[in-house]
Amino acid sequence: MTKLLRVALHEYKRHVFNKRFLMGLLSIPLLGLAMVGLVFIIIAIENDxxxxxxxxxxxxxxxxxxxxxxxxxxxxxxxxxxxxxxxxxxxxxxxxxxxxxxxxxxxxxxxxxxxxxxxxxxxxxxxxxxxxxxxxxxxxxxxxxxxxxxxxSEVIVLSPDGSRVAAESTFLNFMLPVLIGLGLIIAMFTTGGYLMQAVTEEKENRTMEVIVTSVSPGQFMAGKIIGDVAIGLTQIVVWVLFGALIVIGGRDSLEILRSVQIAPQTLWLVVLVVLPSFVIISALTAAVGAAVTEAREGQQVIGILVLPVWIPYMFMFTLMAHPHSPLAVVLSLLPFTAPLTVLARAGMTVLPAWQIALSAVIQIAVAAGSLWLAGRVFRLGMLRYGKRLRLREVFGKAD
Amino acid sequence: MPVIELSHISKSFGAVKAVDDVSFSVEKGELFGLLGPNGAGKTTSIRCMLDIFKPDSGSISILGGPMTEAKKDRIGYMPEERGLYQDIPLERCLAYLGSLKGLSEAEVKRRAAGYLERFDLAAHKHKKVKELSKGMQQKAQVIATILHQPELLIVDEPFSGLDPVNTQMIKDLLREQREAGVTVVLCSHQMHLVEELCDRIVLIDHGHVMLYGALEEIRRQFAANAVLVKGADGVPALEGVERVEPVNGAVKLHLRPGVQPQEVLRELVRRDVPVEHFEIALPTLDEIFIRVVQGRSGF
Known part of the structure; x- marks a missing residue:
């Protein structure tokens, strides 16, 4: 096993087998179950x-x-x-x-x-x-x-190329990609928080100095980011499994759950656009963690830095009503705004292949750049105990 | 070929020149002392050696050339500020740090078990690191440093926070490592321990090399023209002695310039003085350290 994978595995195990993470992991599906339960209770009360x-x-x-x-x-x-x-x-x-x-x-x-x-x-x-x-x-x-x-009547909506079929009457099918997008963004931010904490802790407790004499800063950062993304995906997989259980268990009792389906397009968008975006956020979180002096300060910085992620949320109705508008296309291509935009549009339409491909290329390129940046900031900032790193130093000549 | 060779390295942080034209080398299998007051540039020198920092100028050779990723597995480094994961059990922490040095999980487990037993930590291996005492954490850090049996060991203040029993344990370990052919660089403020353990030293102050060489040679260089004599019935006044200084039941005879210690010994024998102890009075490393550092500061 390479050192990179060992770092990733350590990062993964350290957070996943932690009570706090497990509680966070189960809280959302349990909330979902509670809501479904509440619906059943209301129905039972109404069922006079x-x-x-x-x-x-x-x-x-x-x-x-x-x-x-x-x-x-x-x-x-x-x-x-x-x-x-x-x-x-x-x-x-x-x-x-x-x-x-x-x-x-x-x-x-x-x-x-x-x-x-x-x-x-x-x-x-x-x-x-x-x-x-x-x-x-x-x-x-x-x-x-x-x-x-x-x-x-039951109207079936079919895309011109026949790749996507949905029942018009199912509101949930429109919203499902958006819900998946929101789930992924929540996962990005929660795991980003863990990553930030881990990096600043390693800096504060001087573990960093031991680690960098064992692995290269690039390997270390990449390993941590892979571990972080894996933690986020674990969250998503668990949530999706719970969701599937709710759909399977509740489809006989609730009409709305009967026609729930995830279009293949949504899955492609998650792999090609959302996952690279996840890497971008993780890498930037790690970079900020290595540059600042304490986790709280880092969380404030990253909170501002990733604010654009929520821009599509503000334009949600416009994006859904006009999924092929120039605004929708631009937001689908830009880093940060792409994940939520493409998934919101996916609920309403079929995205042209060129837009998916271009967005994927942009996200992957920015993700690669973010990984490079994280490695560089880590190398420069790891031993700056109590001292912030300046942008000029990050983009200046190599140390 | 030296295991470590620093040639005219300089490193600045902003306006502060942490290391200025420092050169020294460490030979294979020796226990080498890296000394200096706080802020002298010791840690920067070590970080340059380990490729954590790139020097602004000069060159560094470690284990026969520039630092590579593969070489990191052959080096053990214990920084002055301890670095262990506080929130995980000791055994898991050692397993992770060992695995980053290229050891398999089974091998880490086997080696860690032996060291934990030896350092009286076996009963605490399931405890979180933060639950261990400072001394225990110190020993755990030592284990993490030697677990992968490095060829080169760089230890920064390994005795701080240790009681005499554990200090002795670490001393024995360092000697044992040297006997096993490991090259050890010891960075410490505790001069008597450096004096006891090291073959050669380098003393850095304000980023400059102040002293460098074999410890005995340096002590001789700094020796005043004096002898330490203990006579059964005291020591009479002798020709050529400028000043007499009592030292722990003996006397230190400071000789006039040009007077050789042999002349004093000959005179004592001629006078039939019962001599119990006679030696050239060499300064301790502590004294040399203070003289060099204070001398540079203008004291």
């Missing part, structure tokens, strides 16, 4: 299956077709017919039904209904009664046509 009554004066429901089964997670609510409003009211007062509808004789011409209840009717009970009415209004049509009308 107390029967719903109706009094039909129109004759539409004299010999009714039963209501179609509700969509999950709704549970079927029994629909109970009453001959008279007095009977229905007595049942409501006795608590046998949650409320009742009066279907007037002129319902088919006016569409007017009267609902009587003490507490507001549960949403699912209302939905099921409307479906019940609709299905009976459509009873004279071909059942297949009636069913189509009832379910509505």
């Amino acid at each position: 299956t107390t029967p719903l009554g109706y009094v039909d004066h129109s004759g539409l429901l004299a010999d009714p077709i039963p209501a179609p089964p509700p969509e999950k997670p709704d549970k079927p609510v029994p629909l109970v017919p009453f001959e008279t409003e007095a009977e229905a009211r007595a049942a409501l007062e006795a608590g046998q039904i949650q409320g009742y509808y009066i279907v007037p004789a002129d319902y088919q011409t006016t569409g007017r209904l009267t609902a009587v209840y003490n507490d507001k009717l549960a949403g699912q009970a209302r939905r099921q009664f409307y479906d019940f009415l609709t299905v009976n209004l459509l009873r004279n049509l071909d059942p297949a046509v009636a069913n189509r009308l009832l379910e509505g």
